[in-house]
Each structure stands twice: as C-alpha cells, then as structure tokens.
Amino acid sequence: MSKIAIKKIRVGVASCGVAAGADAVLELLRNRALPFTVEETGCLGHCYAEPLVEAVLDNGESVFYRNVKADDRDIDNILALGEKDRFEIPPKRKSKELIKVLALAGKIDPTNFDEYVENGGYAGLKRALSMTPAEVVNEVKLSGLRGRGGGGFPTGTKWSFLAAKDTQEKILICNADEGDPGAFMDRSLMESVPHQVLEGMLIAAYATGATKLFIYCRAEYPMAIKHLKIAIEQIYAHRLNTVGDRVLEIIIKEGAGAFVCGEETALIASLEGQRGTPRFRPPFPTDKGWQGHPSMINNVETFGNVPLILREGAEAFAAIGTEGSKGTKLFALAGDLKNPGLVEVPMGTTLREIVFDIGGADPDKVKAVQTGGPSGGCIPVELFDTPVDYDSLKKLGAIMGSGGMIVIGNDRCMVETARYFLDFTHRESCGKCTFCRVGTTRMFETLERIVAGQGEMSDLAFLEDIGPKIRAGSLCGLGQTAPNPVLATLRFFRHEYEEHVKDHRCEAMQCDAFVDMYLDRAKCIKCKLCIKNCPIGAISDDFAIDNTKCTKCNACKEICPKKTIFRVKKGELL
Amino acid sequence: MSIEFILDGQTLTAKAGQTIMEAAQEFGIKIPGLCREARISKTTSCFVCVVRDKKSGRYLPSCATLPSPGQEIESSSPEVLDMRKTALSLLLSEHAGDCEAPCTVACPAHANVEEYVRAGRKGEFLNSLKIIKERIPLPMSIGRVCPRFCEKDCRRNVYGEAVAINDFKRLAADLYYDEYIEDLPELSGKKVAIVGAGPGGLSAAYFLRLEGIEPTIFEAQPKAGGMLRFGIPEYRLPKATLDRELAHFDKIGVKFEFNQKLGRDFTLDQLKSKFDAVIVAIGCWKASGLRCEGEELATPGIDFLYKISSNGNVAPNPGKVVVVGGGNTAMDCVRSSVRLGSADVNCFYRRTEAEMPAEKIEIAEAKEEGVNFHFLVAPLKLEKRGEKLVLICRRMKLGEPDASGRRKPIEIPNSEFETEADTVIAAIGQGTLSPVGIPTDRFGNIELIKDSSKFGERLYAAGDCVSGAATVVEAVASGRQAALEATNALLGKALIIDHAVYVSRGKWQDLTQEDLVFLRDDVSTDLREKLKFINLESRKNSFEEVCQTMSSVQITREGERCIECSCTAKNDCALREYGDAYNCDANAIKGKRLPVSYDIRHPAIIQDRGKCIKCGVCVKVCKEVVNQTLLSFKKRGFSTCVGTTFDKGLPDSCIECGECVESCPTGALAWRIKK
Numbered sequence A: 001m002s003k004i005a006i007k008k009i010r011v012g013v014a015s016c017g018v019a020a021g022a023d024a025v026l027e028l029l030r031n032r033a034l035p036f037t038v039e040e041t042g043c044l045g046h047c048y049a050e051p052l053v054e055a056v057l058d059n060g061e062s063v064f065y066r067n068v069k070a071d072d073r074d075i076d077n078i079l080a081l082g083e084k085d086r087f088e089i090p091p092k093r094k095s096k097e098l099i100k101v102l103a104l105a106g107k108i109d110p111t112n113f114d115e116y117v118e119n120g121g122y123a124g125l126k127r128a129l130s131m132t133p134a135e136v137v138n139e140v141k142l143s144g145l146r147g148r149g150g151g152g153f154p155t156g157t158k159w160s161f162l163a164a165k166d167t168q169e170k171i172l173i174c175n176a177d178e179g180d181p182g183a184f185m186d187r188s189l190m191e192s193v194p195h196q197v198l199e200g201m202l203i204a205a206y207a208t209g210a211t212k213l214f215i216y217c218r219a220e221y222p223m224a225i226k227h228l229k230i231a232i233e234q235i236y237a238h239r240l241n242t243v244g245d246r247v248l249e250i251i252i253k254e255g256a257g258a259f260v261c262g263e264e265t266a267l268i269a270s271l272e273g274q275r276g277t278p279r280f281r282p283p284f285p286t287d288k289g290w291q292g293h294p295s296m297i298n299n300v301e302t303f304g305n306v307p308l309i310l311r312e313g314a315e316a317f318a319a320i321g322t323e324g325s326k327g328t329k330l331f332a333l334a335g336d337l338k339n340p341g342l343v344e345v346p347m348g349t350t351l352r353e354i355v356f357d358i359g360g361a362d363p364d365k366v367k368a369v370q371t372g373g374p375s376g377g378c379i380p381v382e383l384f385d386t387p388v389d390y391d392s393l394k395k396l397g398a399i400m401g402s403g404g405m406i407v408i409g410n411d412r413c414m415v416e417t418a419r420y421f422l423d424f425t426h427r428e429s430c431g432k433c434t435f436c437r438v439g440t441t442r443m444f445e446t447l448e449r450i451v452a453g454q455g456e457m458s459d460l461a462f463l464e465d466i467g468p469k470i471r472a473g474s475l476c477g478l479g480q481t482a483p484n485p486v487l488a489t490l491r492f493f494r495h496e497y498e499e500h501v502k503d504h505r506c507e508a509m510q511c512d513a514f515v516d517m518y519l520d521r522a523k524c525i526k527c528k529l530c531i532k533n534c535p536i537g538a539i540s541d542d543f544a545i546d547n548t549k550c551t552k553c554n555a556c557k558e559i560c561p562k563k564t565i566f567r568v569k570k571g572e573l574l
Numbered sequence B: 001m002s003i004e005f006i007l008d009g010q011t012l013t014a015k016a017g018q019t020i021m022e023a024a025q026e027f028g029i030k031i032p033g034l035c036r037e038a039r040i041s042k043t044t045s046c047f048v049c050v051v052r053d054k055k056s057g058r059y060l061p062s063c064a065t066l067p068s069p070g071q072e073i074e075s076s077s078p079e080v081l082d083m084r085k086t087a088l089s090l091l092l093s094e095h096a097g098d099c100e101a102p103c104t105v106a107c108p109a110h111a112n113v114e115e116y117v118r119a120g121r122k123g124e125f126l127n128s129l130k131i132i133k134e135r136i137p138l139p140m141s142i143g144r145v146c147p148r149f150c151e152k153d154c155r156r157n158v159y160g161e162a163v164a165i166n167d168f169k170r171l172a173a174d175l176y177y178d179e180y181i182e183d184l185p186e187l188s189g190k191k192v193a194i195v196g197a198g199p200g201g202l203s204a205a206y207f208l209r210l211e212g213i214e215p216t217i218f219e220a221q222p223k224a225g226g227m228l229r230f231g232i233p234e235y236r237l238p239k240a241t242l243d244r245e246l247a248h249f250d251k252i253g254v255k256f257e258f259n260q261k262l263g264r265d266f267t268l269d270q271l272k273s274k275f276d277a278v279i280v281a282i283g284c285w286k287a288s289g290l291r292c293e294g295e296e297l298a299t300p301g302i303d304f305l306y307k308i309s310s311n312g313n314v315a316p317n318p319g320k321v322v323v324v325g326g327g328n329t330a331m332d333c334v335r336s337s338v339r340l341g342s343a344d345v346n347c348f349y350r351r352t353e354a355e356m357p358a359e360k361i362e363i364a365e366a367k368e369e370g371v372n373f374h375f376l377v378a379p380l381k382l383e384k385r386g387e388k389l390v391l392i393c394r395r396m397k398l399g400e401p402d403a404s405g406r407r408k409p410i411e412i413p414n415s416e417f418e419t420e421a422d423t424v425i426a427a428i429g430q431g432t433l434s435p436v437g438i439p440t441d442r443f444g445n446i447e448l449i450k451d452s453s454k455f456g457e458r459l460y461a462a463g464d465c466v467s468g469a470a471t472v473v474e475a476v477a478s479g480r481q482a483a484l485e486a487t488n489a490l491l492g493k494a495l496i497i498d499h500a501v502y503v504s505r506g507k508w509q510d511l512t513q514e515d516l517v518f519l520r521d522d523v524s525t526d527l528r529e530k531l532k533f534i535n536l537e538s539r540k541n542s543f544e545e546v547c548q549t550m551s552s553v554q555i556t557r558e559g560e561r562c563i564e565c566s567c568t569a570k571n572d573c574a575l576r577e578y579g580d581a582y583n584c585d586a587n588a589i590k591g592k593r594l595p596v597s598y599d600i601r602h603p604a605i606i607q608d609r610g611k612c613i614k615c616g617v618c619v620k621v622c623k624e625v626v627n628q629t630l631l632s633f634k635k636r637g638f639s640t641c642v643g644t645t646f647d648k649g650l651p652d653s654c655i656e657c658g659e660c661v662e663s664c665p666t667g668a669l670a671w672r673i674k675k
Helices: A015-020 A022-031 A072-079 A091-096 A113-118 A123-129 A133-143 A155-163 A185-192 A194-208 A222-237 A264-271 A300-312 A314-318 A351-358 A390-395 A414-428 A434-451 A457-472 A477-481 A484-492 A494-503 A529-533 A555-559 B020-027 B078-094 B102-106 B113-121 B125-133 B139-145 B165-176 B199-210 B239-251 B268-274 B301-309 B328-339 B360-368 B472-491 B536-541 B552-559 B574-581 B617-625 B659-663
Strands: A006-012 A037-041 A053-057 A062-065 A171-176 A212-218 A249-255 A295-299 A328-335 A341-346 A366-371 A377-380 A404-409 A515-519 A565-569 B003-007 B010-014 B050-053 B059-061 B072-074 B191-195 B214-218 B255-257 B277-280 B321-324 B345-349 B372-375 B377-385 B388-401 B407-411 B417-421 B423-426 B454-456 B459-461 B605-608 B632-634 B641-643 B669-671
Touching: A006 A015, A006 A022, A015 A022, A015 A185, A022 A037, A022 A072, A062 A072, A091 A351, A113 A194, A123 A194, A123 A300, A133 A155, A133 A194, A133 A300, A133 A314, A155 A194, A155 A295, A171 A194, A171 A264, A171 A300, A185 A194, A185 A222, A185 A300, A185 A328, A194 A212, A194 A222, A194 A295, A194 A300, A212 A222, A212 A264, A222 A249, A249 A264, A264 A295, A295 A300, A300 A314, A328 A351, A341 A351, A351 A366, A351 A404, A366 A414, A377 A484, A414 A434, A414 A484, A414 A494, A434 A457, A434 A477, A434 A494, A434 B078, A457 A477, A457 A484, A457 A494, A457 B078, A484 A494, A515 A555, A529 A555, A555 A565, B003 B020, B010 B020, B050 B078, B078 B574, B102 B113, B113 B125, B113 B165, B113 B552, B125 B139, B125 B165, B139 B165, B139 B239, B139 B472, B165 B552, B191 B199, B191 B268, B191 B472, B199 B214, B199 B239, B199 B472, B268 B277, B277 B472, B301 B328, B301 B423, B321 B328, B321 B417, B328 B345, B328 B360, B328 B423, B328 B536, B345 B377, B345 B417, B360 B372, B360 B536, B388 B423, B459 B472, B617 B659, B659 B669
Parallel strands: A006 A037, A171 A212, A171 A295, A212 A249, A328 A404, B003 B072, B191 B214, B191 B277, B214 B255, B277 B459, B321 B345, B321 B423, B345 B372
Antiparallel strands: A006 A053, A053 A062, A328 A341, A366 A377, A366 A404, A515 A565, B003 B010, B050 B059, B050 B072, B377 B388, B388 B407, B388 B417, B454 B459, B605 B669, B632 B641
16 A cells, blocks of 8 residues: 655635744745745635645545644645544535635635636636626626625626716726725635636626726735736736727725725725725716726625636526525624634525524523624624524614624623624724714713713713714715614613613623722632733732722733632622 | 606796705795705715605605706605704714804803903994994993902813903993984884883883883883992992983983882883783882891891992991991992991801802902901890890801702701891892782792793883892893893894704813914913002992003903804804704703814914814815815814815915805804904
8 A cells, every 4th residue: 555645735824824924934845945836825714723734645635634733743644644633624514615706715815817717717718708798797696796895786686787887987996995804705705716706897897898907906905906916917918908909907995094095986086096985876986987988896705706607607696695695705803703714605594594503602601793894784693593684684783794703702892892893884884974974973971971981871862863864864884884883882781871871880891990800819829920920910919899089900910810800890899 | 858746835946957955945935054055066975964854764865966857855854854853963962162152152142252251352332332332231230240250261261261251331421422423213112111220220221212112111210220220339330320321211212210119109000001012120219128037127138238338328327337248248338338437347258158148259349448357157136235235146168059050058055156247238138029919939039930030911020020139230131121122022032042953062171272262373472451540448448449540451352362162153153053943952962072173274264173074175265266276175084174185274375365264164264354
C-alpha cells in the first residue's frame, strides 16, 4: 500500500484568516523546501477555525487543519498529516448549508484566472453572450433573484428598467460599500472569488447595454480591492470586457467609509465626488443616476448569484428557496454562539436552524437574534421558527438586510443592545433629514438616560412615538430603519425597559448604573490578582470592593481564578 | 400635461412638473416648509412639508413629490399635523438661539429693551423713548422705581455687571417726554371706564387711547398716580416728576373723574350702563396686620407713607421706629422715618437678609442712611406702656425651604425679648379691598376668568388688585393686557400676539463667556456706569431725590456694553413662525445642542451655527444662484453643519450679495448690523 501523499497545500488568507495569523503560517510553509506548491486561497466561512490549512491529497481528497499556529510543531503536524487539529465541518452545519454562491470560495486561488475558468468560471458569460440581451434579462427575471443588499427588489425587473433606456451612456454600479458592522459576506466574496462578481457584472452589462462599470468599494477592504484589480487586469487581458460591440471599462472607486453611502442615491453622489447624501426619489437612478445618466446599482452578492443563474439556468436557481425568495443567502453569523462565520443557506431556512444547528449556539443561553445589522430588528427565541426570507422578517419588524446576523445571549441587556446599535446609526446619519438627524439623536439620548437609571416611563412613550415617525420621515434606508432595534426590543422585550425605569434593575446585570461588584470572600483564595488588576484601586487589602469608586470594568471578575466576583443588583449584597 | 389630484377632498390641478406644494400654493393652500427656495434645486431636508398619501398611508415631502393622477393627498389630517409638529419640535430641540433677548423676556411689559438700548447707544434718545413707550407709558416713574427685572437676566452678568438698562428709560424720558406725542387715531366712539388712576389704570387708559377708544378714569383720591403718588416716597420719585408724567395723559385725552370711589360714589353696574367696558384697577390698599396680640397699635406701612406723601412730605418725627417686614414697603418706611428726623430707625425681619424680598439696592441705601437691621426676629405681642409701645419678639432660626422656596423661619423657644419704641410700623404685606360683588380668590384679589383679564361680561381687571402687591411695571403690563383684550372685543381686532415658541440659550447663571454670541466685535469691556447720589446728609435730612439721571455720555457708553443677545431674525424666522402656528413648545423634546460656534470674521455677515437647521438652502443658493461655492456641508450625524473651505471663514471672493442671508429661514446666516 503506497502512502498517500500531499499534492498541494492551500492556506486561507482572506482577511479573516490573516487576522487570525494565516500570513505567518503561509510564510512558514513557503520557507520549507516542499515537493508541492503552497497556494493562497480565500475564505471557507469557518471564522472560528482560522487559520485554516487544507492539504490536498493525491487521491483527490483533502485534510483540513484548524487554528493552525505559525510554529514548526503545527507545520510538521500538517506535513505528516497528523491527527492533531484536524478540522471537519460540523455535521449539523453541513446538513443545513447549501453552498452555491460560495462554492469556489476557499477552494481556488482568487488571483488565478485559469483556476476560476477550470471550475466553470465565465461559462455563464459565454452562455449569456449566446443569447440576446432581452433573453438574459428574462432569464434573470425567471430566476426570481431579488436584490441581496437588503431591499429585495426583483433584480431582473431592475435590469429591464436600464435595458429599456435608449441613451448613449448607461452606468452599471456594483455596491460594495458593505457598511453594517459585523457583516462580511461581500468582502469574503470579493476576496475569495472576485471573478464571480465581475462575471455577474459583465453579464448584466451585456443584458442592459451598460457602457461604464463602477465598483464602489469601501477603502477598508484593501484585499478585496487588490483581488478585484488583479481580476480586472486578467479580464482585460482575455478581452472578456468586450461584450457585443462594446469595450467596457471597469472602474473601482474607493469609498471613504460613510455608512450612508451604501444607499444608492448617496452612493452615486459620492461616486460623482459630491457629499454622500441621499436625495429624493423619483427620479430613480435608472432614470437619472451618475452624472445624469441612467444608472443601475446591484449589490456584490446579487452579482455573485448571476453567473450561477446563467450557467445552471433560471429553473435550477428558482428551485431553491421559498415562494417569494429564491436561491441561497449568505449570512455573517456573529455574537453569542460557538461557530461564528460566513454561512450560506437556502432561502426559507429557519432562524433556529441557522442559529443553533449551524451557529452551534446553546439553545438555553440565547434570547434573540438581530438580523439586518444595526438597522435591523431583534427577533426573540420564541419566534425562531420563522423562515428567513424577505417578507417573513419584515412582518416581525426586522429586515433581511445584507445578511448580518448577531446572536444575543441571555446575559445581554436588550436596552443596552438597542442603545449600542443606535449609537452607530445616529452617528452615521448624513444629517440631511430632520427626523433622522435629530430624531435618532434624541432616541439615543433617551436610551442613554434609561441605561443610566435616569429613565422615565414617558421616555418609552417618546421612543414609541418618535420611532415610526423617523421611519416615515426619512429619505433613505438609514433613517427608515434606524429605529428598528429600539422598536423591536420595545415590542418583544418591553419588560426589560420597564425594569430599568421602574425598578432600577437590569436583569442581565449589564447596565453599570444598576450594578455592584461583589466579591464572595468565603470562596476567595486571597491570590490578590483582583487587587493587582483593578485599574483604579477600588479593592481593599481585605478584599472589599468600594462600589462608589468601582467603574464596573469587570477586570477583577475576569481575572479571578475562582470566579468569586459577581455583578449583582446595586445595593443588594453589601 | 396637467394632472388632477385630490388634496384634503378638493380637486386640484398640477401643471406638468409641479409639486404638490406648488400646486397647493397656486390653489391657495399654503403648506409650510423650511427648505424650499424657488430658485434652487430641491433640498428635501426639513420634512416640515409632509403630506400623506391616503391610499398607501405613506408620508411624502410635498416640496418634492409630483402628484399622480387621481392621487388622494391629506394635508391637514391630525396625523399629518402631528408629523409636522414633531419635525418642527425636533428642529427646535437642536436650535440654539434667543428668539427674544433675555431682558425683554424678563421685562413684565416685554419692552424691546435691546432696541431702545441700541438707540441710546447711538444717542437717538427720542427714538429710544418711542420704543420704550410702545410698552411702557410711564417711563419717568418706571425709570426711577423699577426693580429692573431685565437687568437681573442680562447676559452681561456673565462677566461684569448687567447693562444699566433702566437708566436708558429715565434719561430718554427726562430729555424728551414732553416733546414726544404719539400718533393718535381718531376716536372710534367706543368708551371704556377705568376704576383707579394708579399705574395699572393709567396704562390701560393709555393703550385704549392709542387704539382710538376713549378712556375715563374714576379715582377715589383727588389726584392721579395711585401708589406712585401715595406710596412711593418723594426721594425715590419726586411728585413734580410724576406730575410732569401725568400731564401727558391729559394731553392725549384721557378723562379723569377724581374723588369718585367705587362702592361709595358709583357702582360697576352704573359704569357698565354708560360705558362699553369697565377695567377695574383699584390696587392693593389694605395693609396686613402684625398677626399678633396688640396689632391694632401698629401703624400700617402704606398708611404711614400715605400720610407723608399726601401732606407735602411733612409729618411729625416718629421718634424711635421699629418697622416689621422685609419688603420694599418696609424699606420705604424706614428710609422715610430717617428723613422725618428719627435718630433710631430699626427694621425687624423674621428671616435673614438673603431672604428679604426688598431690592438689594434699597437695603444697601437704607443701611447707608443709618437704619439698623435685626434679622431672625418675629413679633409676638405689641403693648402700650405709658407713652411708649413695647414690642415683644421671639428669635427665629431658618428651617427647610417652604412653598416660596425660601427657608422657613422656626421659633427658638425661650428667646423672647422686648423692644421699646415710639412708632411701630407693620409692613408685612398688602391685600386688595375688593368691593362686594366682585369674585375674589383665596388671597382676596380679583379672580379672573382663566387665560383672560376678564372677571365678567365687559368687565376687566388689572394691576395689583389682580396679582396682589407687585411692581409698577407689572401693573403697567397688566393694564395693557386688559386694554388690548377690551379693544379686541370692542373693535374686533387681534392685537395680542402670543408666541408659543421661545427658544433660549439659557439663563446667564448657566452660561460662560464662551457660550455668548457676539454680533459686534467691539462690545465694550468697561465696567457699568455708576449712578450719582446726592450727599448722605441731604439724603438723611430731606426728601430730595437720592440719585441723579445718568448723563447722555454715560448712557451712550453703557450702550456699548450691550451684547445684543436677541436673534438677528427675531422678526423674520420661519422656524418660529411655523413653530407658533403649530403650537410647538421649544422644550417639548429635550436633548443636547451643538456647542456654541459662530463666525464673525466676515465684516458684514455672521454665521451662527447653533441656529442652523441644516436645510441646505444657503449652500445651494450660493452654488446655483450666485455661481459660487463658498458654503458647504461638513461632518455627519447630529454634528452636521454648514462651513466654509478649511474653516477659513467666508473668503474675499464673497461679494456680500446677501443671497444666503436673505434665504436663510432662521438667523443662522445674518447681517451683523441690526437695524
């Protein structure tokens, strides 16, 4: 029996891998004189296991290693195909996921054109070019694809608007300004399979007659920009940018990081060099967009879906998902769960499956999930059987958004959670609409008062009154969704608000104003670690915590080896 | 191609490209909005102009929305009005300005202080007087005796002392009172009777005459003036000065019926039958007793003062005097006693100096004149022993604050002591002597119908008899209010404009110099001008007026000290106009405002960011109308503001065309020169 040998090694060096130290692992591997290649690849979506290293065997199988450290022991272990740190996708997750859009992510070298083509890349474009533009638009319509940026507008319909324009210049814009904190679906896609996004854009350009292609990408995504630039050069080299009788220019524009520039009219203003503020619609961008030309904006993930539709056909695509929401959806799972990362599931998968089966969260320790990023809404655990699709989430006051999903554990305060999200959105308001600029600030200030123990019941009435008005009285999606976290928590967790206001109590013991630090001296082993680590000297030599001094920073609680320090209700255990 | 749509049930036609707001305007329906300027592209930022699409329930900014055929739009449903009110309230909550200067707000008569001070600064004293008399028909008296509410709230108190506002009135009146005659309209034929020729009644008569209503004042005394003549002593308000002031009332045609007392010589019903309305302004002439055994032995304070003033300031030496009380009447009594020759004048007060309701300046001047103050003593019993009176008092200490906010005096047991005196004066308060048949409150004052000056059909009341003993300027304000209400009723006018919106940067006590906005960069740093007093001996020996009117040089210098706090747009602010129309409370929604940041680097234009509502009109006007780009938005979120390139201020290329200033809906961009 001949020994199975390693054919090549792949190291996941997308941003999440690099953040975990994959760069050093890659360097160490490359410093070894090895009889096979060590390649870079993108992201497999298992953030908790990064850095991930794949050893591709000559029998075609692969062995994965998780949390690889940049030391010789770990490297030797991999090279010897040792049993230590082997990584298997958790079976529960595997059974629920359906990897379509991300099929090549983490499997190929993102900068290698041939590898993409060998794996079916540009077959979609080829097929599209064999059809008439109108047939392509129709194919996308039939697929039922809806905008993945959060709006959920039928993509084919949008394309038909632009296609119908009879103007010299038509603009196609890829929205890569992924601004939701904790969301990284688009980044991952661009970093791992940039050609797939570009292929989608080229197909769209052919179908709609677009003459100029922009990618508006946030400057905080340097690797995505780098990979896109390389891919664009490769496209130019292979003349793939010639569609029909047009030679297309693809321009990457780096955004300066304003959340609101993910909003289409603000994005266009920014692209034109103006201040990034939304404007009143109509006219819609497909009528009057960049520099006054008809313009169409699709999100990265939307474009990422397009090659699949063209390659496999609209019918195959529409076979996945629910009545109103077709295909798969990427989610960035984060928060209080075991396996955070990027997941892809068919539309209609329930929150329960995503959070518990895929995310590995403990069902006894979760109270809600926040969908749609900071402008989404939280959904309590009782409603986790809700299928994830555009319409079901909206009914609950949440949104699909671009796919951020934050799991909220029992030890989190929902008022504080709402305050945290509002802190982000009220700062990111562009300042134009009165309701958004002043209204979200007043909501935020009200929440600050409530968590600080200065809330009144009239504050809750104020939040409930102003929230819907901000939604109704704002031009763009930022203001229209900013009150969601507050209104949703007020709807599902009103008792927590009332506890803060009436009883001066935070059940989760998270709001410092209602908390004392308590040291259980009976169990204390007098190691003095707490005393040494207290930044303001609030713990006396005989282990008494002076709560008037204490800033509730938790340094003592976290350092205590015997877990004798607790957060307790203020004044309860003194 | 025109489009028909429905607005509040009416069918309107919009021309091609016309917005809902424009079509409504053409139809005669004005939809409020703060960010629309006809010459620029739409800003769609304020959301005050929202309307609602009836079918979808969606709110639409009417300034930008083109109606679709047959669309049903709501513009005055409760929901729409509530949305607009909320938008305005949100804007008001971030709007940091002063709709009125704090002095004007503090003045019970709401005189346009800033304007008459400015006129004084320029040496235009006749104009100054004219502005003063728009609200204060008794500037000579008030210029001398007013406790200066305005100065207590003057922002100049943040550094140095308040501007000597009241002295502007006194000088302007001294110089031009006789010369200035108001434009008097022809008499309308309506007649109003006024009972009482004190400040309240005189004020009512004055403002009625200015509206063409003939006033007749019925006065119990043989002369007019009320407390001005029979209460306030000569050394504070010389009667010759008062006569000069009152002569003007004859000149403008106010009729007087002297020695006519309500209830004795006539009844209200009789007046009602002869006049179109009656205003009762009978003052507070009932002195409160000492509220202890033997109180009848004490002389009531106002009686004491009345005797002096009604007898040409001649009265016997009262001997050793004890005045019980701590208000202005008590000060008048002690200081008058000094002038009558008493060598031993004492003031007994049950709390401490800090709680005395008397004006600080009165207390200080009384001390200078040798009055002895005894604090924390309360009368227990007054008795006569031979020729002398003996006042038995108990010592007090201060306890917790009471309803008035002052610390309540508490008796100290076994602390009684006796004081012998020739005269004991009770100056602890006054009440109204209401004739039978007039509704009164629990204090005995006339009770008015809520939110009015009326107490019956065609019956009004004003002054102390409504408020209880107060100040001249409060009586004047109250008299004006009653006069205007009567005018509105008789002539069908709407003279009283009540603003709902009063935005203020705050009381000076909560501000620092950095919080002040300076319109001029040459506000004087000099100290307040001092009043000149006659020498102390003359003060003690005669009823000569204690201080002199400031000189015109002094007043001009004093005017340079005024910061001019009121908003540059106070008469021309769309935010306030709509805020008033939608009955907004500027403090309904609370929260932070932007830190004070204003720019007066440009010689002619001030940019006051705190007042900016971020409508963006100025930015677009400069760009699209003037073809410059000198203004632009900066920052994000709540900190969003309009700024200049690299924050360098408006550059030389600014041609001062004023388009931005004129199109600013508030006072965020304004000319630095107030007119």
